Every structure is written in C-alpha cells, then in structure tokens.
Amino acid sequence: MSASPDGIIPRTPPRPDHVDYAGEGLDEGEVPGAPFGLISSWVDTARARQVERGDVPEPMSFAVATVDAQGRPDVRTVLMRFLDPVGPGFVTSLESAKSRQLEATPFVAATLTWPAMFRAIRFRGRAERIDDAQLDTYFADRPRGSQLSAWVSRQSQPVEGRAPLEQAWAEVEARYEGQDVPRPDDFGGWRIACDEVEAWAGRSNRLHDRFRWTRVADGGLDDPAAWKVERLQP
Numbered sequence: 001m002s003a004s005p006d007g008i009i010p011r012t013p014p015r016p017d018h019v020d021y022a023g024e025g026l027d028e029g030e031v032p033g034a035p036f037g038l039i040s041s042w043v044d045t046a047r048a049r050q051v052e053r054g055d056v057p058e059p060m061s062f063a064v065a066t067v068d069a070q071g072r073p074d075v076r077t078v079l080m081r082f083l084d085p086v087g088p089g090f091v092t093s094l095e096s097a098k099s100r101q102l103e104a105t106p107f108v109a110a111t112l113t114w115p116a117m118f119r120a121i122r123f124r125g126r127a128e129r130i131d132d133a134q135l136d137t138y139f140a141d142r143p144r145g146s147q148l149s150a151w152v153s154r155q156s157q158p159v160e161g162r163a164p165l166e167q168a169w170a171e172v173e174a175r176y177e178g179q180d181v182p183r184p185d186d187f188g189g190w191r192i193a194c195d196e197v198e199a200w201a202g203r204s205n206r207l208h209d210r211f212r213w214t215r216v217a218d219g220g221l222d223d224p225a226a227w228k229v230e231r232l233q234p
C-alpha cells in the first residue's frame with residue numbers, strides 16, 4: 001500500500017476494493033421476539049457456507065472485548081465453542097490476560113463477523129465461568145496435541161523464545177505417554193450472559209438493516225418475554 005500524506009488508505013482506481021454490501025438484508029417479518037433462533041440459524045448458515053463455498057473461514061471466530069484495571073478496552077479473537085440460550089461461550093486459560101480482566105470486571109462484548117455474507121452479530125453482557133463438567137467434556141474431545149499444549153502454555157506471559165515451549169511440550173508428551181491427558185486447572189471458559197444482542201445485515205448503498213434485542217426481564221435468549229427488539233439506523 002503506498003503512503004498517502006493525509007493517512008487515508010488510498011482506493012485503487014477505479015475502486016475495485018469498494019464492495020457494495022448486497023446482502024439479503026433483514027426485514028421486520030423475519031425478526032423474532034427473542035434472538036436465539038436467528039443467532040443459531042445465522043451460525044449454521046455460516047458454517048455450512050464455509051463447507052460448501054470456503055469463503056467464510058473460521059466461521060466461529062469472534063472478537064471478544066474486555067476492559068483492564070484502568071478501564072482501557074482490550075480485544076482478541078477466540079473461537080465460539082458453546083452456544084445456548086444464556087449466550088455464546090469460549091475456552092481459554094484462566095491465567096490469561098482476558099480471564100484476569102474478566103475476574104476483575106465481568107462486563108464483556110463480542111462480535112461474530114461474516115463479511116462474505118454481509119452479516120454480523122454483536123453480544124454484550126456479563127461473563128460467567130463455564131462449569132467444570134462442560135469443560136471436562138469439551139477438553140476430552142480435543143485433539144491430543146491441543147490437550148498437551150494446554151499444559152505447556154502460561155497464556156499471555158512472556159517467554160524467552162520458542163525453544164522453551166517446544167521443550168516443555170516434549171516433556172508433557174512424554175509424561176502422558178499411553179495415558180489420557182487430564183484437563184489442566186487453568187483450562188477454563190467463559191460464557192457471555194447476554195443483556196444485549198444485535199443482528200447486522202449489510203445492504204446496498206450502506207443502508208444496512210440492524211436490529212437490537214435489549215433485555216427487559218429475566219429469561220433466556222429464546223424467551224420473547226425477556227426482550228425488547230428495535231430496528232436501529234445503519
């Protein structure tokens with residue numbers, strides 16, 4: 001990319017990088033009183049499309065935002081590994097920066113973005129720890145190499161090069177040879193207990209469709225009595 005003195009990323013004439021978001025959109029008639037059905041259906045469509053057309057890589061990856069002790073936002077991509085009427089969930093180290101931030105300030109936001117489908121879903125809510133039984137089931141099903149890495153990595157801590165990691169991995173591999181790999185204590189997970197969900201559907205001329213569900217009572221993402229839904233301006 002050539003530099004521009006005003007810092008604006010230049011468009012390539014005749015602007016082939018300008019994409020008109022010619023998505024299917026979202027009309028009031030398709031918007032349920034509670035968001036769970038729409039979330040599930042969009043996730044299923046994204047996964048199926050990746051299998052069929054390959055243009056939605058890592059359809060379950062989502063950006064998860066937390067705040068640190070100074071109130072400064074932090075964001076990173078993780079994989080959505082759980083989805084139920086409480087909200088989406090992910091696994092991570094309980095000693096990672098994100099987990100420490102969530103222990104101190106449990107408010108969290110996340111976004112699933114599928115550019116090829118002109119769709120995104122945003123979640124806001126409180127982070128709750130995923131229970132041990134669910135984590136055990138999840139961990140037991142992971143590829144063995146990933147299980148071993150969970151023992152090796154002190155996630156988010158500095159390390160003096162790659163060699164110590166590979167050496168530690170080899171040691172852990174030898175330790176568990178011929179046995180099941182147990183779940184390390186710091187292998188945990190977080191679920192976003194949602195109080196706000198937004199579905200975004202890109203439309204032509206940037207006149208997009210947006211609907212936001214806001215919690216008005218207790219109840220799951222599948223309970224229409226728990227939500228108010230409004231169309232937002234693009």
Ligand SMILES: Cc1cc2nc3c(=O)[nH]c(=O)nc-3n(C[C@H](O)[C@H](O)[C@H](O)COP(=O)(O)O)c2cc1C
Nearest residue numbers: 058061076077078079091092093096097098099156
């Ligand atoms: C596509 C993708 C998927 C990822 N999935 C996970 C994940 O499921 N869990 C995780 O802890 N980190 C995952 N990561 C790494 C995180 O982005 C991040 O580097 C790590 O969790 C440390 O973040 P933290 O220091 O803010 O805690 C993934 C990264 C990418 C790019």
